Amino acid sequence: MFFIRQWWIRGCFLLVCLCAVTGSQADDFSDGYRLYEQQRYEQAYPLILRSANAENPLAQTLLGIMHEEGHGIPINMHEALKWYRKGAENGSSTAQAVMGRLYHDGRIIKRNRVLAAYWFRMAAEKGHVLAQRMLAESYNKGEGVLRDNIKALYWYHRAAEQGDTQAAYMLGYLYYRGGSVIKNDTEAIRWLSLSHQQGNKRATALLGVMTIRGHGIQSNPLRGIELIGTAAQDGLPEAQYLLGYAYENGGIVQKNETEALKWYRMAADQGFFEARQRLQEIEEGDE
Numbered sequence: 001m002f003f004i005r006q007w008w009i010r011g012c013f014l015l016v017c018l019c020a021v022t023g024s025q026a027d028d029f030s031d032g033y034r035l036y037e038q039q040r041y042e043q044a045y046p047l048i049l050r051s052a053n054a055e056n057p058l059a060q061t062l063l064g065i066m067h068e069e070g071h072g073i074p075i076n077m078h079e080a081l082k083w084y085r086k087g088a089e090n091g092s093s094t095a096q097a098v099m100g101r102l103y104h105d106g107r108i109i110k111r112n113r114v115l116a117a118y119w120f121r122m123a124a125e126k127g128h129v130l131a132q133r134m135l136a137e138s139y140n141k142g143e144g145v146l147r148d149n150i151k152a153l154y155w156y157h158r159a160a161e162q163g164d165t166q167a168a169y170m171l172g173y174l175y176y177r178g179g180s181v182i183k184n185d186t187e188a189i190r191w192l193s194l195s196h197q198q199g200n201k202r203a204t205a206l207l208g209v210m211t212i213r214g215h216g217i218q219s220n221p222l223r224g225i226e227l228i229g230t231a232a233q234d235g236l237p238e239a240q241y242l243l244g245y246a247y248e249n250g251g252i253v254q255k256n257e258t259e260a261l262k263w264y265r266m267a268a269d270q271g272f273f274e275a276r277q278r279l280q281e282i283e284e285g286d287e
Helices: 002-015 023-037 041-053 057-069 077-089 093-105 113-124 129-141 149-161 165-177 185-197 201-213 221-233 237-249 257-269 273-286
Strands: none
Touching (some): 023 057, 077 093, 093 113, 113 129, 129 149, 149 165, 185 201, 201 237, 237 273
């Protein structure tokens, strides 16, 4: 499962120092993990299992992955969940983050946003970057916790400072929008620029809008439409709609009805309501 592997890679290796693991437990996990990395799963399994039974939270988390992905053993989601839970209860931030996401999504266990926020908080406080962002989103939306803009901003900052591009985008968006936080275009540009550099297409598009309007940055319409065009080419429907609008109305770019319709249709094909509505208006106007 890509999601679980992503969280393992981003979170687990921060703990591989095994600072809370000693003796044969550490040796079993170290040897088992080395075999796991070599994709010698059947040889790794008994060592990882022995370490997991000795209450090594890292081994328990890795055992959950092995059961989920069928590495050296048959896929068994019941066993995977059992070992993720054990790892979380024994302090693995990766397992805690995974438990939070499982409760958040409700795909394997019954959705419970309260428990999701609980596990996100446990992992976030240990520095798990993706859990920090998910906890921020919980506070931002009031899912499983009381809505709290200050705490949302705090955890978005924690995640963004560790390089999470989505958290950086959300900081930029919140500072741009204002309302729930004090509007600050300079901070918005700072975080959107960082997220854009990391390849976040939503950040690229919003940065383009702010660059056109000169909000927090010197106005540069050509650079702004270039940024929007980049996001549109990357498949972002909001940017495709904006590019269609620019071609329909001219000003920054030369009017071009064919290009306008092309970008509107691309956005509409992805279900973007405003693009569908504009296409309908154009078609009705031609009748």
